[in-house]
Amino acid sequence: MEEKLLDFIRDEFLDDPDTEIDVDTKLISGGMIDSFSLVSLQTFIAKEFGKKIPAPRITAASFDTVRQMVEIINQF
């Protein structure tokens, strides 16, 4: 799951696909993803993992790293 999320983030959000990111990279507070674009992640998670995460659970603070995302996805 982590690798799939990282691949999607590289493709969807990063202008330079060679930018190094890992499960603890701060994506939103680090300026790589703007919080308004999180909807792409929500759609991807629903499609790829069959998990519909309610919008209020997807915030700049709760979805800042892939590790955090995985924790939330696993709650559903």
Place this chain on the structure above:
Amino acid sequence: MAYSQKVKNSYLETLQTIKDNGLFKSERLICDVQGADIEVEFPVGSAHKQLINMCSNNYLGLSSHPEIVKAAHEALDYRGYGLSSVRFICGTQDIHKELEKRLSAFLGVDDTILFSSCFDANGAVFETLLDENDIMISDRLVHASIIDGMRLAKAEHDTYKHSDMAHLRKKLEQYQDRPRKIIITDGVFSMDGDIAKLDEIVALAEEFDAMVFVDDSHASGFIGKTGRGVHELCGVMDKIDIITTTFGKALGGASGGCVSGRQELIDLLRQRGRPYLFSNTLAPTITMATMKVLDILEASTERRDKLERNMKWWRTALTEAGFIIVKGDSPIVPVMFYDAKLAQAFSKDLYDEGVYAVGFFFPVVAQGQARIRTQLSAAHEMSHLEKALEVFVKIGKKYDILGKSKEELLQIKL
């Protein structure tokens, strides 16, 4: 007491956090009319300073133009100061309808509806025109008012990488089953000064049966051969479904804005656009002064032509001097420093030397993309630009940044 110490402290803490993060904004007092030369008091209480203004949206130099000021004075005598009403109760004067007609002709659209600001215009569009089955696909760098407008709508939203047409296509394919799709972009992007590829966007919109929305606030009046905007520049004058723009930048600089576009869309906004229904009508002074702006722009392209000359000279001069600028064809010319501290120090030195241009850094722009945004105006004479360049070069030498690459700039430690 309802406003307890606990509540008060919560706000003080937030303010302190803003200060601790270096993001606290202080206002500079302009003790003058808006123009290329301004007298500024900063900090409040200090001696006034004469500055060359390189950071206003006064692109055409009309903000304090005598003919515009005169038109506003005349409006006071002709149609009064205010209407004390929203448009649909008793706030629509003949001049409001006349301005709407004039703007429609200028922009080449069916109809126009006025708003108190373009922020309000962008706040009205999406909520009114789309429902929960529809999809909004926006460029990732659109203006904050569009983002807020989209947040108000029930329609789903998604974004595409800045000006990346392949990514936009991918999104259109993804959502092609939606009944109504709308592609949303700025005409000129305010932070980078680059221009939307509207011709390519329109081609994609036609292929996927999507509407096109453009906020042309940083373009109306001067982009395109006769200043109609990015749709004129890109040769798609009759292909844009919704244009929003402001009167608060090139078109006089006071305030107010509009939505212009397809007849049915404007008709529906008049019925259901909440900022239109529940906010006051545009003041007669602004309404008539904006018509005078259109008179000036329709009579001659002299002002936008001068702006274009200034823009080309400034872009070339900065590049030849060894600065890194974001390439483009708009009068928004960002000078790149990448490092926030360097941009801040440079901006302060510019101010001390008599040039007013503001630094932008994260979170306003992406991390590691700190810059000083310079903006050209038709009010600038060559003497202003030569002096500003001299100051930029002087400070550039002080920090030893001229001719340096991005990587080299990032090595500079202040």
